[in-house]
Amino acid sequence: xxxxxxxxxxLTAAVRAAFxxxxxxxxxxxxxxxxxxxxxxxxxxxxxxxxxxxxxxxAFMIVATFPLLIHDRQIEAASKFDVxxxxxxxxxxxxxxxxxxxxxxxxxxxxxxxxxxFPERDLLDCGEVPDxxxxxxxxxxxxxx
Amino acid sequence: xxxxxxxxxxxARDGDVRAFSELIVRHSRWLAAYLRGLSTSEADVEDAxxxxxxxxxxxxxxxxxxSVRGYLVRVARSVAIDxxxxxxxxxxxxxxxxxxxxxxxxxADDTPPPDVLAExxxxxxxxxxxxxxxxxxxxxxxxxxxxxxxxxxxxxxxMGIPLGTALTWMRSATVRLREILGGGK
Numbered sequence: 001x002x003x004x005x006x007x008x009x010x011l012t013a014a015v016r017a018a019f020x021x022x023x024x025x026x027x028x029x030x031x032x033x034x035x036x037x038x039x040x041x042x043x044x045x046x047x048x049x050x051x052x053x054x055x056x057x058x059a060f061m062i063v064a065t066f067p068l069l070i071h072d073r074q075i076e077a078a079s080k081f082d083v084x085x086x087x088x089x090x091x092x093x094x095x096x097x098x099x100x101x102x103x104x105x106x107x108x109x110x111x112x113x114x115x116x117x118f119p120e121r122d123l124l125d126c127g128e129v130p131d132x133x134x135x136x137x138x139x140x141x142x143x144x145x
Numbered sequence: 146x147x148x149x150x151x152x153x154x155x156x157a158r159d160g161d162v163r164a165f166s167e168l169i170v171r172h173s174r175w176l177a178a179y180l181r182g183l184s185t186s187e188a189d190v191e192d193a194x195x196x197x198x199x200x201x202x203x204x205x206x207x208x209x210x211x212s213v214r215g216y217l218v219r220v221a222r223s224v225a226i227d228x229x230x231x232x233x234x235x236x237x238x239x240x241x242x243x244x245x246x247x248x249x250x251x252x253a254d255d256t257p258p259p260d261v262l263a264e265x266x267x268x269x270x271x272x273x274x275x276x277x278x279x280x281x282x283x284x285x286x287x288x289x290x291x292x293x294x295x296x297x298x299x300x301x302x303x304m305g306i307p308l309g310t311a312l313t314w315m316r317s318a319t320v321r322l323r324e325i326l327g328g329g330k
Binding site for chain 1: 156160161162165166169170173174177178179181182190191194195198199202203206269270272273276287288291292319322323326
């Protein structure tokens with residue numbers, strides 16, 4: 001169906017003439033321009049904000065995480081120190097202190113102390129091994145490999 | 146010279162107020178005329194036109210190319226629905242769809258009384274009155290076509306109706322107006 005069939009040029013002209021309005025008033029145009037200017041500025045600000053916001057958030061998270069990491073390391077270091085100090089103290093109490101122990105790691109220091117005080121036990125082995133396998137009697141915990 | 150789409154994009158993307166001003170100058174007359182056709186009173190038209198432009202300013206970021214006239218009509222139509230239909234019981238396009246009333250039947254029921262017909266003269270006021278007496282759907286199609294100069298396909302898209310319906314409504318509106326104004330058969 002062609003579009004022309006539905007139209008009538010005289011009628012179109014009559015309707016156009018009937019509903020014709022004048023040009024937009026200068027005051028209205030100026031008001032709309034001002035509104036458009038304000039809206040454009042606000043849109044620019046919003047765009048800039050959403051562009052920068054993720055970066056700011058990421059930077060904030062990094063900055064906030066640093067102290068936590070540092071704190072975590074300090075706790076770890078302190079706990080290491082405390083364990084070693086505790087074992088060192090135990091060694092001293094049990095009379096096994098000598099200069100060689102100073103150079104040992106915390107784990108080796110613990111083994112050295114354990115070998116000296118509980119030679120039949122492996123404190124690092126929590127598994128239950130039959131005493132007979134090691135020829136040791138009277139202990140629930142066998143020595144490890 | 147920039148085309149309408151370029152002007153609208155220049156404002157939406159770069160905040161070019163002068164481009165937008167040019168767009169207003171180009172389109173304000175027919176847009177106001179279109180709104181005048183949808184309004185049942187003259188008083189509200191200027192405010193509706195102003196509101197249409199303000200909504201365009203606010204929502205132009207969503208413009209994704211295509212016919213600027215179509216885009217403007219879409220915005221103006223939503224303003225008209227908010228303003229003119231409020232408290233004004235008129236035939237709704239959607240209602241006719243929901244009820245499934247045949248279009249011909251719907252239009253036949255809407256013929257103005259003979260005394261009204263006799264009163265009408267072929268001057269501007271009569272034309273306005275005749276247009277306003279049309280069922281809402283027909284009036285919208287007529288104004289979109291005559292003032293907005295939209296293609297029927299675009300009108301159908303804006304109104305959410307089939308193309309055939311848009312064509313039929315335009316034809317019915319034309320026939321009715323000719324009858325009312327006594328200008329033809």
